[in-house]
Structures are given as structure tokens and as C-alpha cells.
Amino acid sequence: MKIRIDPARCDGYANCVIEADEVFEIDDESGQASVRRTGVPAELAEAVRRAEASCPAQAILVED
Amino acid sequence: MGIVVVGGGLAGTTVCRELRRRHYRDEIVLLERETADPYDRPPLSKRFLQGRAEPADIGLPHARELSELAVRRLPGTTVAGLTGDAVVCDDGRALPFNGLVIATGSTARRLPGQPDVRGVHRLRTLADALALRRELAEARSMVVVGGGFIGLEVAASAVALGVDVTVVERAALPLAHAIGPVAAAWLTDLHRSHGVRFACESDVAGFDIADHGVRGVELVGGERLRADVVLVGVGAEPETRWLAGSSVPLADGVVCDAALRAAPRIYSAGDVARWDHPIFGSIRAEHWTTAVDHARTVAANLSAELAGGEEGDFREAAEIPYFWTEQYDVKLQLAGWVAGHDRVEVIENGKRRAILYGRGDVVVAAAGLNHPAFVARQRKAIAAGTRWSDALES
Numbered sequence: 001m002k003i004r005i006d007p008a009r010c011d012g013y014a015n016c017v018i019e020a021d022e023v024f025e026i027d028d029e030s031g032q033a034s035v036r037r038t039g040v041p042a043e044l045a046e047a048v049r050r051a052e053a054s055c056p057a058q059a060i061l062v063e064d
Numbered sequence: 065m066g067i068v069v070v071g072g073g074l075a076g077t078t079v080c081r082e083l084r085r086r087h088y089r090d091e092i093v094l095l096e097r098e099t100a101d102p103y104d105r106p107p108l109s110k111r112f113l114q115g116r117a118e119p120a121d122i123g124l125p126h127a128r129e130l131s132e133l134a135v136r137r138l139p140g141t142t143v144a145g146l147t148g149d150a151v152v153c154d155d156g157r158a159l160p161f162n163g164l165v166i167a168t169g170s171t172a173r174r175l176p177g178q179p180d181v182r183g184v185h186r187l188r189t190l191a192d193a194l195a196l197r198r199e200l201a202e203a204r205s206m207v208v209v210g211g212g213f214i215g216l217e218v219a220a221s222a223v224a225l226g227v228d229v230t231v232v233e234r235a236a237l238p239l240a241h242a243i244g245p246v247a248a249a250w251l252t253d254l255h256r257s258h259g260v261r262f263a264c265e266s267d268v269a270g271f272d273i274a275d276h277g278v279r280g281v282e283l284v285g286g287e288r289l290r291a292d293v294v295l296v297g298v299g300a301e302p303e304t305r306w307l308a309g310s311s312v313p314l315a316d317g318v319v320c321d322a323a324l325r326a327a328p329r330i331y332s333a334g335d336v337a338r339w340d341h342p343i344f345g346s347i348r349a350e351h352w353t354t355a356v357d358h359a360r361t362v363a364a365n366l367s368a369e370l371a372g373g374e375e376g377d378f379r380e381a382a383e384i385p386y387f388w389t390e391q392y393d394v395k396l397q398l399a400g401w402v403a404g405h406d407r408v409e410v411i412e413n414g415k416r417r418a419i420l421y422g423r424g425d426v427v428v429a430a431a432g433l434n435h436p437a438f439v440a441r442q443r444k445a446i447a448a449g450t451r452w453s454d455a456l457e458s
Contacts (some may be wrong), residue, residue, distance in 0.1 A: 011219055012395060013388060014436035015353060026436045029415060031395070053078075054356050056106065058125055 002063040003048060005033055009059035019054050020047035023047045033059070065160050067093070067366065068151050068435050070143055072096025073126065073166030074104065075355035079165050081126045084133040088370075090119030092135045092139065093159060095151065097168075099140040100190050102127035108193040108211055109217035110390055111131070114224050119190060146310040158200070163329045163366045166307070166318050169358075170300035170335040172348060175209065179271050183278035184294045187214055196295065203227050205293035207281050209268050211238025213389050215297030216251065220391040222293075230261045230289050232268060232281070238404055246410055247431050248418055252381070256395055300350060301337040317348045322380040323365050324358060328388035332364050333358035342382045344401040344451075351387040367397025384443050397436055400429025409456055411438075422452040 003023065005016075012031035016024040022044055026033045040048055052060040067083065069076045072094060080092050102124045109118045130137060149153065152158040172186040178323070185196045196218075200206070201225035206222050208215045211233035219229045231238065239248040252262060263283060272279040280290040289360040293353040303315040312326050313319040317338030320326045324339055332339075338348040361381040368377040388397040405421035405428055418438045427450050430442030445455055 013438050014397065014440040015386075017440040018353075018386065021440065021444065026435050028435055031434065033093065034185070038414060047149075050360075053081075054353065056104070056352055 001045055001048065003035050003040065004061045004063075005035060006059045006061060007032060009057045010061070011021055013056050015054040016051040016060060018050035020044060020050045022049060022057060065162050065193075066093070067091070067163040067165065067370075068095065068097060068159050068161040069167060070095045070151060070166040070446055071165075071334070072098060072102050072137075072335075073167065073168070073169050073334065073355070074102075074352060075359050076165065076167035077124055077126055077130065078356055078365050079167060079333055080130060080133060080135045083367060084135075086363055086367045088363075088367045090162070092133075094130065094137045094157070094162075095153075096137060096139045096145060097142055098189060098191075105172060105188075107191065108428065109187055109214050110221060111195050112193055113199075113218065114201065117450040119194075120369050122190075129281045131166075134300065143306045145363055146307055146312065147234070147257050147301045148311070161249075161307045161329075163370050165362055165366065166312070166330065166332040166336060166429070167247055167334045167355075168303040168306070168336050170301050170302050172214075173279055173298045174298070175268060175296050175298060175401050178296060179273060179278075181271075181273050181278055183292060184271065184296065186296050187218060188300070195301045199293050200227060202262070205392050206230070206291050206295065207232060207291035207292045209294060209296045210234075210282070210298040210383045211264075212261070212297050212299060213239070213242070216391055217389060218295050218297065219255060219260050220258070221270065223260060223392075227293075230264050230291075230334035231255070232289070234265070234267055236264055238262070238264070242402060243396070243398060243406065243431060244408060246408060246455065247396065247398075247433075249416065250362070250393060250396075250433060251389075251396065254392060258392060264289070283291055297394070300335070302338075302348065304336060316367065319346075322382070323378040324362050324367060324381050325369075325378070329366070329369060331362040333362045339381055339384075341401075342380050343384070343446075347385070347401060349387075351384045356380060356382075357383040382447070384446050386443060388441075395432055395436070396431060397439040398429060398431040399439050400446045401428070403428045405429060407452070420452075420455055422455075425452050426450065427455045429450055 142154040144154040150158040172188040318332035320339040409424040418432040432439040
């Protein structure tokens with residue numbers, strides 16, 4: 001699973017951190033979310049999908 | 065016969081997508097009141113109003129998926145009633161269902177005696193936003209009636225367009241009931257620093273009208289405010305009129321249990337749903353995130369019920385409510401439920417500001433001004449039932 005955040009779209013809503021804080025983090029200074037790990041274990045795949053669907057800015061791109 | 069979803073907003077369209085993700089194979093019919101393709105509402109009061117986004121920019125991405133998901137869309141459909149196992153449309157058509165999802169959202173309230181003249185607006189739909197945007201482009205002065213989230217977001221957008229804004233608010237401080245007096249004062253001060261005037265503890269007595277257009281408002285007490293445009297932002301009401309007299313229980317929304325079930329095979333999601341939150345009790349939340357959270361729970365529970373599921377197969381809508389508002393360069397984010405809090409702790413961390421709200425010995429809400437990491441962290445703490453004293457130490 002490959003996860004990318006489009007910085008041009010990310011608007012710092014933090015919904016991704018809420019859905020999967022093992023995978024996403026947010027920086028207060030920039031107001032931007034980022035992916036905190038490479039390689040997502042299978043048990044987090046569903047949470048990542050939820051984060052993707054919960055992003056109000058549609059900034060999360062997930063590829064299997 | 066399959067599932068009928070009433071409401072083409074975020075909650076209704078997300079239910080459709082989640083049902084298919086759960087491999088629900090029978091027919092799904094989506095009844096949409098509007099004819100525009102499903103769109104996202106939060107930008108309407110912000111970048112859309114400021115002319116930084118167009119209708120094509122705010123479409124919901126899963127609206128495009130609906131045809132691939134074999135969802136039968138019926139745009140421009142107004143529902144009029146509900147019988148035992150069919151939704152009745154205002155043209156008399158009856159749509160039978162096995163399962164029903166009520167996601168009719170809410171409608172912007174009007175003021176008593178609000179005239180239908182040029183310059184007087186509400187903001188709920190894309191059509192509302194287009195009409196308001198057109199007139200704001202020409203306007204020099206604006207009165208916003210009601211200092212709620214919509215009203216204050218529109219005020220900030222109008223300031224960005226160079227319009228002179230006065231907010232008329234019934235309470236002593238706008239938003240105090242929603243976010244508490246401390247955060248409310250932060251936002252009001254922010255507006256004042258941008259030149260917005262507030263007439264608090266004031267009410268509109270009438271409208272000044274000439275040539276079928278608004279010229280201003282008159283306040284109780286006689287003061288007159290000039291306005292080329294007036295926005296009435298006095299809250300929203302759940303859209304339940306079509307359910308009057310049906311088997312669905314109503315009380316400021318569709319009354320549901322913790323699983324969002326209103327009656328056998330009938331569920332509700334989004335603004336219109338009043339449900340038993342496992343932590344906060346009977347609540348209704350007009351939030352973007354709640355619509356998505358509800359949609360997942362409803363899709364899971366309705367498909368389980370139709371597949372003959374047992375009591376234990378149903379999940380509760382236990383997510384901690386979460387919303388944001390954007391005004392000028394500030395984003396206020398709030399997780400939890402503020403109503404009923406009896407203590408606050410204000411945390412000032414350099415230029416970042418945050419508030420914890422407690423009730424008895426537990427944390428019930430957290431707000432941050434440009435402080436998303438704090439709010440995301442505290443949302444988790446609220447879900448875990450963190451004690452007030454432990455939260456203060458962290």
C-alpha cells in the first residue's frame with residue numbers, strides 16, 4: 001500500500017490523524033499532514049482507507 | 065426492492081458508497097432534492113463565496129462513482145411522505161423499500177416576517193451561494209443576522225471582498241453556546257480586528273425595502289443599519305416535515321438509537337439524525353465529519369439487518385463529534401460536545417491557543433486555534449474517557 005498526501009490540497013483538517021494516527025501526523029506550524037511511516041501493515045489498511053474517505057480536501061492518495 | 069436513500073448530500077451519497085463497499089448487491093435508489101450533482105457544503109461560505117472556487121471545484125468525488133456503483137439516482141425529487149414500506153414523492157410516485165435511510169439534512173431557518181426581496185439571503189445550497197456571491201460582488205455594506213458559524217464565515221468572506229459588515233446577534237456573545245465564551249471571544253476579537261462591527265443582545269425588528277430590494281434593517285429599539293445585502297443565518301432545522309404522521313419518531317430530528325436505527329429497517333444519518341451517543345447522550349450534530357461517520361455505521365447496520373443479523377451485529381455511532389470553522393487565516397477545530405461542560409482550562413502555547421472542556425471529572429471537548437495536532441490528540445483522549453486531572457498533566 002502506497003500513501004501520498006498532496007500538499008497542494010491538504011488543508012490541515014486532521015481527519016486523517018483522527019482515523020489513523022499510526023500512519024498520519026500533522027504539524028501545527030505548517031498546518032499540513034504527512035505520512036509518518038513507509039510500509040503499512042495489513043491491519044492498518046482499513047484505517048488508511050477510512051482516512052482517505054474522511055479527508056475533506058481529498059488530499060490523500062492510496063495505491064494498493 | 066432494495067434500499068432507498070433519501071437525501072443527496074454528503075451523508076446520503078456516502079451511505080450509497082459504503083453499502084457497495086460492503087457488497088450490498090440489491091438496488092439502491094438515491095432521492096436528491098436538488099438537481100445539481102452532489103457537492104460539498106463547507107466551501108460555500110468560504111472560498112466559493114470569495115470566488116476562489118467554482119461549482120466544478122466543489123463536487124463530491126464519490127458523486128462521480130455513483131453510476132459506477134449502480135446507484136439509481138433520482139435528482140430533483142421532493143419527498144412528501146412515508147407509508148409502511150414506501151416513500152411517497154410529491155408527484156404521487158411511491159418507491160417501495162426493504163431498507164430506508166433518512167438523510168434529508170437540515171434547512172436554513174427564516175426570520176419571522178422575512179421578506180422575499182432582492183438582497184435578503186439564506187445560505188444552505190449551491191443556488192443560495194451563487195445568488196449571494198453575485199450580489200456581494202456589487203455590495204458595499206452587509207448585515208449578517210445571527211452570529212453562528214455560517215454567519216461569521218460569511219462575514220469573513222465578505223470582508224475579504226471589501227464589504228463593510230455588521231453582525232446582529234441576539235446573545236451577548238456570538239457562538240458562546242457552541243464553543244464556550246473563551247473561544248467565542250477569540251473569534252469575535254478576530255472579526256473586530258478586521259473591522260467587523262457587532263450589535264449584540266440585538267434583534268431585527270424589520271427590513272427597509274425600496275424597489276423590491278433591501279436597503280437595510282431596523283433593530284428592536286429603533287436603530288437602523290444600512291445594508292445592500294442581508295444574510296439571515298439563524299440556524300437550521302432538521303428536514304423532517306415529510307415524516308409527520310409516519311411511524312418514524314421525531315423530536316428535533318429523527319430519533320434513533322445508538323446504532324442510528326429509527327425503526328425496523330429504517331436508519332438515519334447526518335444533520336437530521338438525533339441519536340443516543342454512548343458518551344454524550346441524545347445529540348444531533350450538523351457536522352461534515354458526523355455525516356461521514358454516520359454513513360459508515362448506517363451502511364454496516366442496515367446491511368447487517370437486511371442480511372438477518374442478530375442484535376450483537378450492530379455497531380454504535382460512538383465517534384467523537386468533530387468540526388472546524390475557518391475565518392480569515394484562522395482555523396478553529398473542536399472535538400467533543402461542549403454543551404453541559406462545567407470547567408475549562410485555557411492553554412496558551414506561544415501563538416497557539418487551545419481549550420479543554422470538562423464535565424465533572426472527565427474531558428468532554430477540546431478546541432484549538434490553528435492547533436490541529438492538539439485537537440486530534442485530545443479527541444482520542446475523549447473517546448478513551450480520560451480523567452480531567454490526567455488530561456491536564458499530559
